[in-house]
Amino acid sequence: MQYSSKVLENAIHEIAKLPGIGRRTALRLALHILRQSPEEMHLLSDAIRVLVDDVMYCKNCHNLSDSDICGICADQTRDRETLCVVEDIRDVMAIEQTGQYKGLYHVLGGLISPMEGIGPGELTIQSLVSKIESGEIKEVIFALSSNMEGDTTTFYIFKRLNNPDLTVSTIARGLAVGDALEYADEITLGRSLQHRVPYENSTR
Amino acid sequence: MQYSSKVLENAIHEIAKLPGIGRRTALRLALHILRQSPEEMHLLSDAIRVLVDDVMYCKNCHNLSDSDICGICADQTRDRETLCVVEDIRDVMAIEQTGQYKGLYHVLGGLISPMEGIGPGELTIQSLVSKIESGEIKEVIFALSSNMEGDTTTFYIFKRLNNPDLTVSTIARGLAVGDALEYADEITLGRSLQHRVPYENSTR
Numbered sequence: 001m002q003y004s005s006k007v008l009e010n011a012i013h014e015i016a017k018l019p020g021i022g023r024r025t026a027l028r029l030a031l032h033i034l035r036q037s038p039e040e041m042h043l044l045s046d047a048i049r050v051l052v053d054d055v056m057y058c059k060n061c062h063n064l065s066d067s068d069i070c071g072i073c074a075d076q077t078r079d080r081e082t083l084c085v086v087e088d089i090r091d092v093m094a095i096e097q098t099g100q101y102k103g104l105y106h107v108l109g110g111l112i113s114p115m116e117g118i119g120p121g122e123l124t125i126q127s128l129v130s131k132i133e134s135g136e137i138k139e140v141i142f143a144l145s146s147n148m149e150g151d152t153t154t155f156y157i158f159k160r161l162n163n164p165d166l167t168v169s170t171i172a173r174g175l176a177v178g179d180a181l182e183y184a185d186e187i188t189l190g191r192s193l194q195h196r197v198p199y200e201n202s203t204r
Numbered sequence: 205m206q207y208s209s210k211v212l213e214n215a216i217h218e219i220a221k222l223p224g225i226g227r228r229t230a231l232r233l234a235l236h237i238l239r240q241s242p243e244e245m246h247l248l249s250d251a252i253r254v255l256v257d258d259v260m261y262c263k264n265c266h267n268l269s270d271s272d273i274c275g276i277c278a279d280q281t282r283d284r285e286t287l288c289v290v291e292d293i294r295d296v297m298a299i300e301q302t303g304q305y306k307g308l309y310h311v312l313g314g315l316i317s318p319m320e321g322i323g324p325g326e327l328t329i330q331s332l333v334s335k336i337e338s339g340e341i342k343e344v345i346f347a348l349s350s351n352m353e354g355d356t357t358t359f360y361i362f363k364r365l366n367n368p369d370l371t372v373s374t375i376a377r378g379l380a381v382g383d384a385l386e387y388a389d390e391i392t393l394g395r396s397l398q399h400r401v402p403y404e405n406s407t408r
Contacts (some may be wrong), residue, residue, distance in 0.1 A: 002297065002300060002301075003268075003297070004262075004267050004268050004269055004274050004275060004276070004293065004296065004297075005259060005260075005268040005269055005270050005274075006270050007254055007255055007258050007259050007270060008255065008259060008268055010251050010254070010255075011251040011252060011254070011255040013251070014247055014248040014251040014252075015248070015251070015252075017244075017248070018233055018236060018237075018248075019232070019233070019236050020229070020232075025224070027294065028223070028224075029222055029223070030255060031292065031293070031294070032222060032223050033222075033252060033255060033256060034255065034256070034259060034268075038256045038257065040221075041252060041253075041255075041256040042253065042256065043218055044218040044219070044221070044222075044252060045249045045250075045252040045253040045256070046249075047214050047215040047217075047218040047219070048215060048218075048219075048237060048245060048248060048249040048252070049245075049246065049249040050211055050214070050215070051211055051212065051214075051215040051234060051237060051238065051245075052237060052238070052242045052245040052246065052249070053242065054211050055209060055211050055212060055238060056209075058208075063208050064207075064208050064209040064212050064238075065208055065209055066209050066210050066211060070208050070209075071208060072208070088235065089208065089235070090231065090235070092208065093206065093207070093208075096206060097206075
């Protein structure tokens with residue numbers, strides 16, 4: 001498509017590189033940007049630049065942070081003997097939202113995926129292993145996605161830990177709360193049966 | 205939701221102001237931005253800033269432009285006696301894509317809409333009327349959306365023109381090429397019948 005302005009064309013070109021945004025949506029966004037006050041849109045432009053330039057990763061857990069050590073790792077009231085291993089920072093947010101977990105996290109930054117060329121070296125696995133070897137951690141909980149990449153990554157890390165004093169668990173798989181039994185797939189339902197919980201614990 | 209970084213939270217807040225982008229999509233986009241090279245993402249931030257600061261509107265037709273007069277208005281090979289009135293610059297692009305129109309444009313910048321508080325004063329109607337009164341234009345073609353706002357705007361401008369020497373037309377309404385007759389709504393089909401064209405012209 002022909003644009004009447006090079007400036008517009010360039011903006012569309014850059015916006016359309018974002019995932020899930022095609023050239024038509026990019027044009028709509030660019031026209032929206034032009035209808036706003038310049039001050040408002042400088043805020044957007046600056047927010048992106050500051051995000052790129054100023055964001056830091058926690059040296060301990062690799063979560064996004066505004067300082068060297070993130071708020072969760074710095075919080076001395078949390079259980080420092082339990083470590084939850086997750087794929088990325090969205091998972092930290094999701095688990096924090098539940099209010100059910102008071103330990104620390106370790107953000108891998110991805111999952112092992114030979115198909116996408118992501119090996120253990122691309123992830124923060126070495127830092128995880130060193131942290132556990134240093135001895136403060138008593139339990140490691142794997143909270144990775146339930147797919148081939150997630151299972152591979154869990155298995156790889158489990159093999160590397162190799163410490164009989166360490167409790168290693170994964171989050172439970174089963175029917176979602178509110179799900180109808182008849183629509184559940186057989187693997188999920190199978191695991192739900194296999195890992196059934198005593199009734200007196202089931203609603204806690 | 206709690207974010208571990210103020211910088212991230214601010215970026216999400218600004219991105220989520222864009223139309224059609226909620227906080228969850230904004231988070232996904234922000235994490236995508238963090239995975240790219242800083243240079244790439246400075247291009248995005250700069251493209252938005254340059255768009256806001258440097259874009260110009262053609263003094264003649266109000267189309268987006270890189271200079272005072274846009275490429276279409278400056279093109280002396282175009283038919284300068286025909287003027288097509290459109291709502292916004294996307295319509296100019298759509299009509300240019302057809303390759304069927306060689307005249308000039310006038311971009312209104314919106315449609316009259318009492319519901320949204322947009323009156324004739326918010327649009328470039330005065331500039332359109334002055335341009336037509338200056339006398340070079342022989343035909344005005346209204347190419348506005350086929351809804352209440354579009355019809356109101358066309359009617360308002362038509363009344364203001366009030367010049368017996370001027371040919372005024374609107375683009376044809378009817379079944380889209382490829383449409384099945386049985387699924388057409390009755391108003392469209394009615395207009396299609398009313399404005400039927402001689403068969404020898406119909407495929408030109």
